[in-house]
Amino acid sequence: MNIRFVLRAGERGFSRLVSTGVNATYVAGHPDGVITRHSSFNFHEYQSGIAGFGHIRVFGDEVFSPGGTGYNMHPHHNFIIAAFVLGGALTHVNTIGKVDELRAGDYYVFSAGSGGKHAELNIGQEDLSVIYLWVLPGKLLAPPSYVRSHFDTKVGADRIVCLVGDEAGALPIGQTIKVSRLVTGRSGTPVYRSSPAHGVYVFVLEGEAGIAGTVLGRRDSMALSGEERIEIAARSGTDLLLVETAL
Protein backbone atom coordinates (compact mmCIF):
# COMPACT_ATOMS: atom_id res chain seq x y z
CA MET A 1 0.00 0.00 0.00
CA ASN A 2 1.49 3.25 -1.15
CA ILE A 3 0.22 6.17 0.92
CA ARG A 4 0.79 9.38 -1.00
CA PHE A 5 -0.39 11.73 1.75
CA VAL A 6 -2.65 12.01 4.77
CA LEU A 7 -4.41 15.35 5.22
CA ARG A 8 -6.14 16.06 8.52
CA ALA A 9 -9.28 18.23 8.54
CA GLY A 10 -7.53 21.11 10.26
CA GLU A 11 -4.57 21.09 7.87
CA ARG A 12 -6.64 22.13 4.86
CA GLY A 13 -6.68 25.61 3.43
CA PHE A 14 -9.42 27.80 4.86
CA SER A 15 -11.14 30.80 3.30
CA ARG A 16 -14.00 32.89 4.58
CA LEU A 17 -15.61 34.83 1.76
CA VAL A 18 -18.02 37.67 2.40
CA SER A 19 -20.27 39.47 -0.06
CA THR A 20 -18.78 42.89 0.61
CA GLY A 21 -15.46 44.54 -0.19
CA VAL A 22 -13.07 42.98 -2.70
CA ASN A 23 -15.39 40.04 -3.46
CA ALA A 24 -18.62 42.09 -3.66
CA THR A 25 -19.32 41.17 -7.26
CA TYR A 26 -18.09 37.56 -7.05
CA VAL A 27 -19.90 36.59 -3.86
CA ALA A 28 -23.69 36.84 -3.90
CA GLY A 29 -25.92 37.50 -0.94
CA HIS A 30 -26.79 40.16 1.59
CA PRO A 31 -23.97 41.90 3.52
CA ASP A 32 -23.98 39.21 6.23
CA GLY A 33 -23.70 36.38 3.71
CA VAL A 34 -20.67 34.13 4.23
CA ILE A 35 -19.10 31.26 2.32
CA THR A 36 -16.61 29.09 4.18
CA ARG A 37 -14.32 26.93 2.09
CA HIS A 38 -11.91 24.22 3.27
CA SER A 39 -9.59 23.31 0.41
CA SER A 40 -7.77 19.99 0.26
CA PHE A 41 -5.56 21.31 -2.57
CA ASN A 42 -4.06 24.66 -3.49
CA PHE A 43 -6.77 27.01 -4.69
CA HIS A 44 -6.89 30.76 -5.21
CA GLU A 45 -5.15 32.48 -2.27
CA TYR A 46 -4.31 29.15 -0.60
CA GLN A 47 -1.04 28.07 -2.22
CA SER A 48 0.97 26.48 0.59
CA GLY A 49 -0.56 23.01 0.43
CA ILE A 50 -0.78 20.12 -2.02
CA ALA A 51 -1.06 21.14 -5.69
CA GLY A 52 -3.36 18.30 -6.72
CA PHE A 53 -3.57 14.55 -7.12
CA GLY A 54 -3.76 12.91 -10.53
CA HIS A 55 -6.37 14.85 -12.50
CA ILE A 56 -7.85 16.41 -9.32
CA ARG A 57 -7.09 20.11 -8.80
CA VAL A 58 -9.82 21.29 -6.42
CA PHE A 59 -11.61 19.55 -3.58
CA GLY A 60 -13.59 22.18 -1.70
CA ASP A 61 -15.71 21.54 1.38
CA GLU A 62 -17.97 24.58 1.40
CA VAL A 63 -20.84 26.04 3.42
CA PHE A 64 -23.02 28.88 2.11
CA SER A 65 -25.11 30.84 4.59
CA PRO A 66 -28.83 31.29 3.74
CA GLY A 67 -30.55 34.14 1.98
CA GLY A 68 -28.97 34.21 -1.47
CA THR A 69 -25.32 33.60 -0.62
CA GLY A 70 -23.12 31.97 -3.22
CA TYR A 71 -21.09 32.66 -6.33
CA ASN A 72 -22.52 35.05 -8.89
CA MET A 73 -22.38 34.12 -12.56
CA HIS A 74 -18.69 33.71 -13.50
CA PRO A 75 -16.79 32.14 -16.40
CA HIS A 76 -14.99 28.84 -16.79
CA HIS A 77 -13.30 26.86 -19.51
CA ASN A 78 -12.11 23.27 -19.65
CA PHE A 79 -12.46 22.23 -16.00
CA ILE A 80 -14.97 19.53 -15.18
CA ILE A 81 -16.71 20.68 -12.01
CA ALA A 82 -18.78 18.29 -9.92
CA ALA A 83 -20.89 19.29 -6.91
CA PHE A 84 -22.19 16.90 -4.25
CA VAL A 85 -24.85 18.42 -2.00
CA LEU A 86 -24.70 17.22 1.61
CA GLY A 87 -27.36 19.43 3.17
CA GLY A 88 -29.56 22.40 2.35
CA ALA A 89 -30.42 23.34 -1.22
CA LEU A 90 -28.16 24.47 -4.05
CA THR A 91 -29.52 26.53 -6.93
CA HIS A 92 -27.28 26.04 -9.95
CA VAL A 93 -27.67 28.24 -13.04
CA ASN A 94 -25.48 27.79 -16.12
CA THR A 95 -25.12 29.20 -19.62
CA ILE A 96 -25.97 25.86 -21.21
CA GLY A 97 -29.45 26.96 -20.23
CA LYS A 98 -29.99 24.87 -17.12
CA VAL A 99 -31.52 26.15 -13.90
CA ASP A 100 -31.41 23.39 -11.33
CA GLU A 101 -32.06 22.87 -7.64
CA LEU A 102 -30.10 20.19 -5.83
CA ARG A 103 -30.69 18.86 -2.34
CA ALA A 104 -28.96 16.35 -0.05
CA GLY A 105 -27.78 13.39 -2.13
CA ASP A 106 -28.12 15.25 -5.44
CA TYR A 107 -25.02 15.87 -7.49
CA TYR A 108 -24.03 17.26 -10.87
CA VAL A 109 -21.17 17.16 -13.35
CA PHE A 110 -20.67 20.42 -15.27
CA SER A 111 -18.05 20.38 -18.00
CA ALA A 112 -17.15 23.98 -18.90
CA GLY A 113 -15.34 22.92 -22.08
CA SER A 114 -15.15 25.62 -24.74
CA GLY A 115 -16.69 28.11 -22.32
CA GLY A 116 -19.53 28.35 -19.87
CA LYS A 117 -20.63 30.42 -16.92
CA HIS A 118 -22.40 29.32 -13.80
CA ALA A 119 -23.87 30.68 -10.60
CA GLU A 120 -24.07 28.67 -7.37
CA LEU A 121 -26.56 30.04 -4.86
CA ASN A 122 -28.20 29.18 -1.57
CA ILE A 123 -31.61 30.80 -1.78
CA GLY A 124 -32.98 28.59 1.00
CA GLN A 125 -33.44 29.26 4.69
CA GLU A 126 -30.75 26.93 6.04
CA ASP A 127 -27.03 26.49 5.47
CA LEU A 128 -26.00 24.75 2.26
CA SER A 129 -23.21 22.19 2.65
CA VAL A 130 -21.60 21.09 -0.61
CA ILE A 131 -18.42 19.41 -1.89
CA TYR A 132 -16.91 20.84 -5.08
CA LEU A 133 -14.55 18.67 -7.12
CA TRP A 134 -12.65 20.07 -10.11
CA VAL A 135 -10.76 17.81 -12.48
CA LEU A 136 -8.67 18.48 -15.56
CA PRO A 137 -10.51 17.45 -18.72
CA GLY A 138 -9.52 14.65 -21.09
CA LYS A 139 -9.88 17.09 -24.02
CA LEU A 140 -9.59 20.87 -24.19
CA LEU A 141 -12.46 23.08 -25.39
CA ALA A 142 -15.02 20.27 -25.63
CA PRO A 143 -18.71 21.17 -26.01
CA PRO A 144 -19.99 22.24 -22.56
CA SER A 145 -22.31 19.80 -20.79
CA TYR A 146 -24.34 19.40 -17.61
CA VAL A 147 -25.76 16.22 -16.11
CA ARG A 148 -27.16 15.51 -12.66
CA SER A 149 -28.27 12.58 -10.55
CA HIS A 150 -29.17 11.50 -7.02
CA PHE A 151 -27.59 9.21 -4.45
CA ASP A 152 -30.13 7.56 -2.15
CA THR A 153 -28.48 6.85 1.19
CA LYS A 154 -31.10 4.24 2.07
CA VAL A 155 -30.79 2.23 -1.12
CA GLY A 156 -27.04 2.67 -1.29
CA ALA A 157 -26.17 1.96 2.36
CA ASP A 158 -23.36 -0.40 3.40
CA ARG A 159 -21.85 -0.74 -0.03
CA ILE A 160 -19.64 1.36 -2.24
CA VAL A 161 -21.73 3.06 -4.92
CA CYS A 162 -20.23 4.63 -8.04
CA LEU A 163 -21.71 8.11 -8.56
CA VAL A 164 -19.56 9.39 -11.43
CA GLY A 165 -17.52 7.44 -13.96
CA ASP A 166 -17.63 4.63 -16.44
CA GLU A 167 -20.12 2.37 -14.63
CA ALA A 168 -23.78 1.59 -15.20
CA GLY A 169 -26.00 4.09 -13.39
CA ALA A 170 -23.19 6.59 -12.81
CA LEU A 171 -22.92 10.00 -14.44
CA PRO A 172 -20.44 10.00 -17.33
CA ILE A 173 -17.37 12.23 -17.16
CA GLY A 174 -14.88 12.99 -19.90
CA GLN A 175 -11.85 11.95 -17.91
CA THR A 176 -10.33 8.88 -16.22
CA ILE A 177 -12.08 9.68 -12.96
CA LYS A 178 -14.45 7.70 -10.81
CA VAL A 179 -16.27 9.10 -7.76
CA SER A 180 -17.85 6.67 -5.32
CA ARG A 181 -19.61 7.02 -1.99
CA LEU A 182 -19.93 4.76 1.01
CA VAL A 183 -22.56 5.33 3.70
CA THR A 184 -22.65 2.80 6.52
CA GLY A 185 -25.53 1.86 8.79
CA ARG A 186 -23.35 -0.73 10.52
CA SER A 187 -19.63 -1.21 11.02
CA GLY A 188 -17.87 -3.31 8.42
CA THR A 189 -14.91 -3.58 6.08
CA PRO A 190 -16.00 -3.02 2.51
CA VAL A 191 -13.35 -3.27 -0.18
CA TYR A 192 -12.82 -0.68 -2.91
CA ARG A 193 -11.37 -2.17 -6.07
CA SER A 194 -9.10 0.14 -8.00
CA SER A 195 -6.82 -0.06 -10.98
CA PRO A 196 -3.26 -0.42 -9.63
CA ALA A 197 -2.23 2.21 -12.20
CA HIS A 198 -4.53 4.75 -10.54
CA GLY A 199 -4.58 6.75 -7.35
CA VAL A 200 -7.50 7.01 -4.93
CA TYR A 201 -8.32 10.05 -2.81
CA VAL A 202 -10.50 9.17 0.20
CA PHE A 203 -12.37 11.92 2.04
CA VAL A 204 -14.37 11.17 5.19
CA LEU A 205 -17.51 13.29 5.32
CA GLU A 206 -18.78 11.86 8.62
CA GLY A 207 -17.77 9.12 11.03
CA GLU A 208 -14.49 7.25 11.10
CA ALA A 209 -12.66 4.86 8.79
CA GLY A 210 -9.38 2.98 9.02
CA ILE A 211 -7.39 2.50 5.82
CA ALA A 212 -3.89 1.01 5.58
CA GLY A 213 -3.37 1.46 9.30
CA THR A 214 -4.42 5.11 9.27
CA VAL A 215 -7.58 6.18 11.08
CA LEU A 216 -9.44 9.01 9.37
CA GLY A 217 -11.99 11.09 11.27
CA ARG A 218 -14.52 13.62 10.09
CA ARG A 219 -13.17 15.66 7.11
CA ASP A 220 -9.79 13.86 7.21
CA SER A 221 -8.54 12.50 3.91
CA MET A 222 -5.73 10.51 2.34
CA ALA A 223 -4.42 9.51 -1.05
CA LEU A 224 -3.19 6.06 -2.04
CA SER A 225 -1.82 4.55 -5.20
CA GLY A 226 -0.80 1.22 -6.67
CA GLU A 227 -3.53 -0.79 -5.01
CA GLU A 228 -6.09 -3.18 -6.42
CA ARG A 229 -7.89 -3.65 -3.09
CA ILE A 230 -8.44 -0.94 -0.52
CA GLU A 231 -10.05 -2.23 2.67
CA ILE A 232 -12.10 0.39 4.47
CA ALA A 233 -12.74 -0.42 8.14
CA ALA A 234 -15.71 1.88 8.59
CA ARG A 235 -17.65 2.51 11.76
CA SER A 236 -21.43 2.61 11.77
CA GLY A 237 -22.57 6.05 10.64
CA THR A 238 -19.62 6.69 8.37
CA ASP A 239 -20.05 8.59 5.11
CA LEU A 240 -17.11 8.96 2.74
CA LEU A 241 -16.20 9.81 -0.84
CA LEU A 242 -13.59 8.01 -2.95
CA VAL A 243 -12.15 9.72 -6.02
CA GLU A 244 -10.15 7.41 -8.27
CA THR A 245 -7.93 9.13 -10.81
CA ALA A 246 -5.36 8.23 -13.39
CA LEU A 247 -1.93 9.44 -12.28
Place this chain on the structure above:
Amino acid sequence: MKKYLCLGCGFSYDEARGLPEHGLAPGTRWADIPEDWICPDCGTPKSGFEMVEIPYWSQA
Protein backbone atom coordinates in the same frame (compact mmCIF):
# COMPACT_ATOMS: atom_id res chain seq x y z
CA MET B 1 4.61 24.88 -28.56
CA LYS B 2 2.95 24.32 -25.19
CA LYS B 3 -0.42 24.87 -23.58
CA TYR B 4 -1.16 26.34 -20.17
CA LEU B 5 -4.32 26.16 -18.08
CA CYS B 6 -5.52 28.71 -15.52
CA LEU B 7 -6.09 26.91 -12.21
CA GLY B 8 -8.53 29.61 -11.15
CA CYS B 9 -11.06 29.15 -13.96
CA GLY B 10 -9.71 26.78 -16.64
CA PHE B 11 -8.88 29.41 -19.29
CA SER B 12 -6.32 27.90 -21.67
CA TYR B 13 -3.36 29.61 -23.35
CA ASP B 14 -1.80 27.95 -26.38
CA GLU B 15 1.59 29.28 -27.51
CA ALA B 16 0.79 28.31 -31.10
CA ARG B 17 -2.47 30.25 -31.13
CA GLY B 18 -1.47 33.17 -28.89
CA LEU B 19 -4.23 35.58 -27.85
CA PRO B 20 -4.37 38.17 -30.62
CA GLU B 21 -7.43 39.82 -29.02
CA HIS B 22 -5.28 40.43 -25.93
CA GLY B 23 -2.16 41.55 -27.78
CA LEU B 24 -0.31 38.21 -27.79
CA ALA B 25 0.56 37.14 -31.33
CA PRO B 26 0.41 33.48 -32.39
CA GLY B 27 3.71 31.86 -31.46
CA THR B 28 4.24 33.93 -28.30
CA ARG B 29 6.13 31.75 -25.84
CA TRP B 30 4.86 31.50 -22.29
CA ALA B 31 8.26 32.64 -21.05
CA ASP B 32 7.96 35.80 -23.12
CA ILE B 33 4.66 36.86 -21.52
CA PRO B 34 5.25 39.47 -18.78
CA GLU B 35 5.28 38.12 -15.22
CA ASP B 36 2.55 40.58 -14.23
CA TRP B 37 0.20 39.23 -16.91
CA ILE B 38 -3.06 37.87 -15.46
CA CYS B 39 -5.78 35.54 -16.71
CA PRO B 40 -8.04 37.65 -18.97
CA ASP B 41 -11.13 35.87 -17.62
CA CYS B 42 -10.57 35.67 -13.85
CA GLY B 43 -7.45 37.66 -12.92
CA THR B 44 -5.41 34.71 -11.65
CA PRO B 45 -1.68 35.56 -11.81
CA LYS B 46 0.57 33.94 -14.42
CA SER B 47 2.08 31.77 -11.66
CA GLY B 48 -1.38 30.22 -11.19
CA PHE B 49 -1.26 28.50 -14.59
CA GLU B 50 -0.15 24.91 -15.17
CA MET B 51 1.45 23.50 -18.31
CA VAL B 52 -0.81 20.77 -19.70
CA GLU B 53 -0.45 18.17 -22.43
CA ILE B 54 -4.14 17.71 -23.23
CA PRO B 55 -5.34 17.43 -26.84
CA TYR B 56 -8.13 19.56 -28.21
CA TRP B 57 -11.56 17.99 -28.49
CA SER B 58 -11.70 19.07 -32.13
CA GLN B 59 -8.66 16.89 -32.87
CA ALA B 60 -10.38 13.78 -31.51
